[in-house]
Amino acid sequence: xxxxxxxxxxxxxxxxxxxxxxxxxxxxxxxxxxxxxxxxxxxxxxxxxxxxxxxxxxxxxxxxxxxxxxxxxxxxxxxxxxxxxxxxxxxxxxxxxxxxxxxxxxxxxxxxxxxxxxxxxxxxxxxxxxxxxxxxxxxxxxxxxxxxxxxxxxxxxxxxxxxxxxxxxxxxxxxxxxxxxxxxxxxxxxxxxxxxxxxxxxxxxxxxxxxxxxxxxxxxxxxxxxxxxxxxxxxxxxxxxxxxxxxxxxxxxxxxxxxxxxxxxxxxxxxxxxxxxxxxxxxxxxxxxxxxxxxxxxxxxxxxxxxxxxxxxxxxxxxxxxxxxxxxxxxxxxxxxxxxxxxxxxxxxxxxxxxxxxxxxxxxxxxxxxxxxxxxxxxxxxxxxxxxxxxxxxxxxxxxxxxxxxxxxxxxxxxxxxxxxxxxxxxxxxxxxxxxxxxxxxxxxxxxxxxxxxxxxxxxxxxxxxxxxxxxxxxxxxxxxxxxxxxxxxxxxxxxxxxxxxxxxxxxxxxxxxxxxxxxxxxxxxxxxxxxxxxxxxxxxxxxxxxxxxxxxxxxxxxxxxxxxxxxxxxxxxxxxxxxxxxxxxxxxxxxxxxxxxxxxxxxxxxxxxxxxxxxxxxxxxxxxxxxxxxxxxxxxxxxxxxxxxxxxxxxxxxxxxxxxxxxxxxxxxxxxxxxxxxxxxxxxxxxxxxxxxxxxxxxxxxxxxxxxxxxxxxxxxxxxxxxxxxxxxxxxxxxxxxxxxxxxxxxxxxxxxxxxxxxxxxxxxxxxxxx
Numbered sequence: 041x042x043x044x045x046x047x048x049x050x051x052x053x054x055x056x057x058x059x060x061x062x063x064x065x066x067x068x069x070x071x072x073x074x075x076x077x078x079x080x081x082x083x084x085x086x087x088x089x090x091x092x093x094x095x096x097x098x099x100x101x102x103x104x105x106x107x108x109x110x111x112x113x114x115x116x117x118x119x120x121x122x123x124x125x126x127x128x129x130x131x132x133x134x135x136x137x138x139x140x141x142x143x144x145x146x147x148x149x150x151x152x153x154x155x156x157x158x159x160x161x162x163x164x165x166x167x168x169x170x171x172x173x174x175x176x177x178x179x180x181x182x183x184x185x186x187x188x189x190x191x192x193x194x195x196x197x198x199x200x201x202x203x204x205x206x207x208x209x210x211x212x213x214x215x216x217x218x219x220x221x222x223x224x225x226x227x228x229x230x231x232x233x234x235x236x237x238x239x240x241x242x243x244x245x246x247x248x249x250x251x252x253x254x255x256x257x258x259x260x261x262x263x264x265x266x267x268x269x270x271x272x273x274x275x276x277x278x279x280x281x282x283x284x285x286x287x288x289x290x291x292x293x294x295x296x297x298x299x300x301x302x303x304x305x306x307x308x309x310x311x312x313x314x315x316x317x318x319x320x321x322x323x324x325x326x327x328x329x330x331x332x333x334x335x336x337x338x339x340x341x342x343x344x345x346x347x348x349x350x351x352x353x354x355x356x357x358x359x360x361x362x363x364x365x366x367x368x369x370x371x372x373x374x375x376x377x378x379x380x381x382x383x384x385x386x387x388x389x390x391x392x393x394x395x396x397x398x399x400x401x402x403x404x405x406x407x408x409x410x411x412x413x414x415x416x417x418x419x420x421x422x423x424x425x426x427x428x429x430x431x432x433x434x435x436x437x438x439x440x441x442x443x444x445x446x447x448x449x450x451x452x453x454x455x456x457x458x459x460x461x462x463x464x465x466x467x468x469x470x471x472x473x474x475x476x477x478x479x480x481x482x483x484x485x486x487x488x489x490x491x492x493x494x495x496x497x498x499x500x501x502x503x504x505x506x507x508x509x510x511x512x513x514x515x516x517x518x519x520x521x522x523x524x525x526x527x528x529x530x531x532x533x534x535x536x537x538x539x540x541x542x543x544x545x546x547x548x549x550x551x552x553x554x555x556x557x558x559x560x561x562x563x564x565x566x567x568x569x570x571x572x573x574x575x576x577x578x579x580x581x582x583x584x585x586x587x588x589x590x591x592x593x594x595x596x597x598x599x600x601x602x603x604x605x606x607x608x609x610x611x612x613x614x615x616x617x618x619x620x621x622x623x624x625x626x627x628x629x630x631x632x633x634x635x636x637x638x639x640x641x642x643x644x645x646x647x648x649x650x651x652x653x654x655x656x657x658x659x660x661x662x663x664x665x666x667x668x669x670x671x672x673x674x675x676x677x678x679x680x681x682x683x684x685x686x687x688x689x690x691x692x693x694x695x696x697x698x699x700x701x702x703x704x705x706x707x708x709x710x711x712x713x714x715x716x717x718x719x720x721x722x723x724x725x726x727x728x729x730x731x732x733x734x735x736x737x738x739x740x741x742x743x744x745x746x747x748x749x750x751x752x753x754x755x756x757x758x759x760x761x762x763x764x765x766x767x768x769x770x771x772x773x774x775x776x777x778x779x780x781x782x783x784x785x786x787x788x789x790x791x792x793x794x795x796x797x798x799x800x801x802x803x804x805x806x807x808x809x810x811x812x
Contacts, residue, residue, distance in 0.1 A: 049311055049320070051222035052257040054268055057104065059204045061211035062092030062384075064726045070383055072366050073126035073172040073332050077383050082120050084108065084130040084168040084179075087198075092209045092384055095177055095288060099388065099442025101209060102244045102290040105200030105267040108168070108181070110134055111193055115166050122704065125366040126332035127171045134164040163187030173331040176289030183283075185276035193274045195284065197252075200267030201244045203234035205442040207450065210385060214449065223268060224312070224320045225255050230268065231320045235295040238446030242292050247324045249285040289325050339365040344404040345775040346743065350768065355705045356696055360739045363706060363731035364401060364408070371415055372441060378415045379408060382709055382729030389439040389454070391416055391461030392523055393733050395468050396670060400737030402468075402475055403749050406778065409472040410481060416465055417488040421456050426513040429457035429521075433495030435465045437521070450516060457518045458525075459500075459510040460547050462492045463554040470557030477753030477780035482561055489558065493574075496551060506584045507543035507601065508551050522547060523671075524614075524649060528656070529663035530600050531610040535655025538602035545597050545614045548585045549621030552578050556622075564754075582623055595631040597624075611640060611651035613671050619678025629682040636675060637687060644716025645698045646672040647691065652713070659713035659723075666725055668710045669695050670734035673741040680745045680762070689766040692742045698722040699739070707735040747772065747788055747797075748811075753780030760797050760810045765790040773800070782806035 068091050071078045079093045080086050086093045086106040095103035108115070115132035122128040165184035170177060185191055201220075208214060221233040228251030232244040252270040274282050312320055339361070346357045369380045369387065380386065381393035394416070398409040419439065421430040428451045429437075437458035445452045469489060473482055482489075500508035510521040519527045522544045530538040555578040562571040589597045591607060597615040598607035615632050618624045624632060636642065640651035643659075646667035650657055659665045672695050679688035694716075699707045701721045709732035712723035729735075743749075748761035758779050765772065765788060772788045782804025789796050799808050 049224055049226045049317065052225055052255065052268060053222040054200060054220075054257045056220050057088050057200060057202055057267070059202055059208050060088045060090055060092075062209050062727065063090045063211075065091055065384075065728065065730070066724070066726065067091075068093065069120060069122070069128065070731070071122065071126060071128050071170060071172050072383055072387075073335075074175070075369050075387075076172050076175065076177065077387055078170065078172060078177060079384055080106075082130075083114065083117050083132070084120070084170065085114075094204075094209075096206065096384065096387070097290050099206045099440050099445070100242060100290075101202060101204045101206070102242070103177075103199070103288055104202040104204065105198050106179075106288075107198040107267075109196040109198075110164065110166060110183070112196070115164075116162065124332060124336065125362055126173060126336075127169070127329060129170075130168040132166040132168070133162045134166065136162065164191075164193070171327055171329055171332075173329065174325045174327040176287055176325045176327050178285060178287045178327040180283060180285040182281060183274060183276065184281045185278055188278055190275065190277045193276060195272040195274055197270045197286070198267040199230065199246060199270065201232035201234065203232075203236070203242050203244075203443075205444045206385065206387075207440075207442070207444050212444070212450075214444070218443065223257075225268075226321065227251055229321050230255070230270075236443040236446070238443045239295050240292050240443070240446065241295045242290065242443075243320070244288065244290050245322065245324075247287045249283070287324055287327060291319075291322060293319060336362065336365055342405060342407060344777045346404070346772065347775075348772045349770045352700045352705070353696060353769065356699045356707070357739050357743075359699075359705045360707070360736045363736040364397070364405070364733070366731055367397075367733050367736065372439075373415075373418065376415050376418070377411050379412065379733050382732030382735075385727075385729055386438075386732075388441070389415065389419075389436070390733075391435045391437050391458050392464060395435075395461065395464045396674075397733035397737040399464075399468050399471060400670070400673065400734060400741040400744075402471055403744050403751065403777065404740050406472060406476050409468055410476070410478070413465065413469055413472060413481070413485060416461075417485055419454055420488050420491060425456075427451050427516075428453065428455050429512060429514045429517045431456070431495060431499045433462065433491035433493075434499070435461040435492065437461060437518075451514050455514075455517065457510075457512060457514065457521045459508060459521045459544065460523065460550055462495050462500075463508070463547070463550040466492055466554035466558055467550065470554075470561055473561065473754070475751040475753055475779065477756075479564075479754075482564070486565065489561070493554075493558065496554075500551070502541045503603065505543070505601075506581070507588070508547050509541040509543035509601075509603075511540035511542070511603070524612075524663040526662045526664075528661070529649075530602075530608050531650075531654075531656050531664075532602075532606065532608045533594075533610050533654065535610070538600050538606075538608040539604055541603040542608070543601040545585075545589050545599055546617035546621070548581060548589070549618040549623040552581050552585070552623040553621040555581070582625075585623055586625055586628075590628065594635075595628075596635045597632065610654055610656065611635065613641060613647050613649050613675065616647060616671070616675030616678055619682055620674045621678075622681060624678075624682070626682065629684075633679055633682070633684050633687055636679075637690075639715070642691075643667055643713050644694060645711070645722045646695045647675050648713040652715075660725070661713075662710070662725075665713040666710045667698075667713050667722070668735075669699075669707045669738040670741075673738040673745075677741060677745045680748070683762075685762055685764040688745055689764060692746060693766050693768060695738065696742065702730075706730055707738055708732060709735050743772070747774075747786075749777075751779045756780065756782065756805045756807060758784065758806055758808045760808065762812060763788055763795045763797055763810065765795045767793075779806050780804075784808060 094101040118131040218236040228248040230246040381390040398412040436454040439454035440452035559571040559574040598609040599614040600608040676691040708730035709728040750759040785801040
């Protein structure tokens, strides 16, 4: 870059836009690859509104405005499609001339570009192709003149950056934020700059294929007051096609010691030095569809293929396979990879969410579980830290890397306020060994397993009553620390909220299951004393659980015990997880199943988190009446465990019917709990993540449950326990189902109410046995 080029740099100050709290994710289009994800409206635009639209990298919104105008108007939407999770296309055309008041006075005029009233015929084909890869976003705008006359088309693109932390977008209050600096502009390149309070300068770079004819600040139309407006004038002959493209990516560096205050500068900054210019205008990344295609091809090749004679079911499964890949993030450490909890609010590492999603998908892609176990072990707590609710051996709840975490406004560096991540990590470790037989993995993670077991013993029981409970210590921590972690989730039958320390019913089941599963691993490693102790502890916990949690007059288990010793005995879905873990007494299982399938809890689309008709019930409540697919999937697995095959399949069928009514056959994080008889389709929850990890994993757990898949890789055996296809499915084929180093292809066939299984192909040493 020459000295004369450096002198061409100019700086424009755009008025900061207000950060609008996101309260609605309706009609949001999602693209994601790696840690970069894009949320737009159906037109492909990003503008400040209640949907939290934008281009995000990790926890930071790196583009908050990207609105297209053609001939001064918003194009008309024809169709939008997501060709793959990392690329998508939108087809548009120009509106009629009478839709543009500025054009009405000229409709009879003749110009060198032809009669303006030709716009009435919608003669322009407009497409927006977006591609994420290589650490950036490329958008390619294509315009075709289908009219009979030549035209000159003004193209305008408003671009803006607020550098908002994802918690700001979600509505978390801040006492102050960093400084937006003037935008550096030069020859088709723009760099937006934000000096964060955490000492990090965040830069968003834009490179245009064709330099715009003008770049203006402070757009007057109200669509993103903090944006710059780029303008091109494109001549088009009849039948001619023109393309414009722009690439957006982000970099970070330490904040400059002298920052320009927010707002317009009193004088233009001096021309940047050569080093500063290199930082302001770095090389444009190469963004290729090949990267995403290769990643998805490898993912599909490494995942068991599922096919059935029910095409809608196949579409749901294919969507889940793709969404699990979409949610893969690169970790902060080298070679770290993990499944993010959900887009957009939870596109980061979560303990509980990542573990459950990995467990659900385990038979079909064990690598996901191995990666999850490994990255969570790397962040296992080693000290007591009240601010982060951390104690030695505890598995994290949530990791954040944005400005608010960096400044200490949030304890998420990482935050450990989850009572169930630690026992669930142990459950996943044991289950992963069952499917992989990977002794080296167990040996490598054994110190982490011992630390997790020690956390349960030393810190889990806070009041000495023999149950694992939680009480937050961080002033910015979660009040409730189970999977139902909203502040109003845990209640008694009067609607009163439980007081800490709170012992959740399902957590006792998770610990019970963890102890039982870890005992064989301890024995495998030659520690008979530990194995015996774990089995004894599990049995003692089971006995205590039955005595304390069973509510006789309701013939059901309380959802929790409060710190005051009173049961939180509202009817909720928690007891279904107890079936999944196996802690429920067999002679009480029928009562639990009957209650789960009554109309109060069963909406007809799935199991509600909280039964209708009780004080505190709300079908639009996050944990007080909504339906979560993963919740129903775990409950269905619990019903199967206790021999309720038909009842389990009923739940499977209803949730999969719900999936077929959501866009792209994608199960969302949750949906509203309205009664199926009153709503012909499941009602979306307004701010549900979609895609979301354990919702994407739910169809795989449904399959595992229906087919009765149980692996014992250490003894080279796959056991099929009561395989039972529902009446709406005739056959299912699994191709390349892996058990340890072996693999099998299986065909399951339903005939006259009975399900049979056939081995189509077998590679390696594995025996397949059926237990009817």
